[in-house]
Amino acid sequence: MRLILLGPPGAGKGTQAQHLVAKYGIVQLSTGDMLRAAVKAGTPVGLQAQEVMARGGLVPDDVVVRIVAQRIEEPDARKGFILDGFPRTVPQATALDRMLAEREIGLDAAIEIRVNEEALLKRIESRIAETRSRGETLRDDDDPRVLHRRLAAYREQTAPLVAYYSLQGVLRTVNGMAPIPEVTKAIDRELTKALAAKAAPVFAKPAKKAARKPAGQVAKKVAKKSSKKLAQKARKAVSIGKKSKTEPAASKRKAKRRTAKQKRGR
Ligand code: AMP
Numbered sequence: 137m138r139l140i141l142l143g144p145p146g147a148g149k150g151t152q153a154q155h156l157v158a159k160y161g162i163v164q165l166s167t168g169d170m171l172r173a174a175v176k177a178g179t180p181v182g183l184q185a186q187e188v189m190a191r192g193g194l195v196p197d198d199v200v201v202r203i204v205a206q207r208i209e210e211p212d213a214r215k216g217f218i219l220d221g222f223p224r225t226v227p228q229a230t231a232l233d234r235m236l237a238e239r240e241i242g243l244d245a246a247i248e249i250r251v252n253e254e255a256l257l258k259r260i261e262s263r264i265a266e267t268r269s270r271g272e273t274l275r276d277d278d279d280p281r282v283l284h285r286r287l288a289a290y291r292e293q294t295a296p297l298v299a300y301y302s303l304q305g306v307l308r309t310v311n312g313m314a315p316i317p318e319v320t321k322a323i324d325r326e327l328t329k330a331l332a333a334k335a336a337p338v339f340a341k342p343a344k345k346a347a348r349k350p351a352g353q354v355a356k357k358v359a360k361k362s363s364k365k366l367a368q369k370a371r372k373a374v375s376i377g378k379k380s381k382t383e384p385a386a387s388k389r390k391a392k393r394r395t396a397k398q399k400r401g402r
Pocket residue numbers: 145167168169171188189190192193194195196200220221222223224228277286
């Protein structure tokens with residue numbers, strides 16, 4: 137299974153990803169985690185990303201696309217993966233489409249965890265307070281001002297992906313304001329639907345061009361050109377899968393049979 141988790145910072149993508157990892161045995165690929173590891177290790181990518189991350193901006197597309205392309209090649213990602221925090225921009229999404237197409241694989245779903253921004257701010261502020269009370273160090277970007285910037289980046293650059301995946305027919309939206317177990321259940325329900333839709337049989341297309349169009353559509357076209365009577369004929373013809381010009385031939389045959397019977401004197 138291959139999934140994308142979409143949602144602003146603090147929507148609960150990480151928490152839900154952990155549940156999905158346990159349930160489906162697939163890996164969580166968090167670009168945020170990868171970038172933080174790179175910063176910690178002081179790699180060239182880390183050095184490039186550090187400053188942008190600290191101020192709540194987005195790391196350049198080519199940098200993240202490269203690290204994701206490398207990561208999905210690793211053996212543990214063969215069975216499937218959950219992309220958490222990627223893609224975050226339309227160019228990243230199109231790069232992902234290319235990556236998947238090259239490997240002849242596709243996405244099963246893009247799950248949008250929809251949240252209310254105000255409630256989100258409160259949620260993150262309490263997360264900051266809890267981390268402080270445990271005596272743990274805060275993430276550089278766990279700062280209300282940085283958070284505002286990250287939310288703005290989400291609104292401007294990531295939110296358009298909701299429409300992007302909706303157009304691809306893979307978008308599934310859940311209410312992220314519900315309690316965590318409820319969100320988990322909603323995601324499970326959506327994934328069950330997505331997998332069932334994927335497994336649904338594909339029926340062969342009818343051979344005739346006319347039969348492919350809904351009867352009403354064909355009838356409307358005809359009605360525009362000619363009389364109401366013709367439109368009724370066309371509707372009837374489409375519903376039995378024949379062209380209307382075959383009708384007079386049928387009635388001619390009937391009339392011939394009737395004359396033959398009369399001749400035989402019956
Ligand atoms: P996250 O842990 O997903 O909230 O990411 C933390 C930070 O890493 C973000 O605020 C960005 O600066 C950076 N980052 C993570 N993923 C991406 C991405 N796909 N594109 C650009 N920047 C990213």
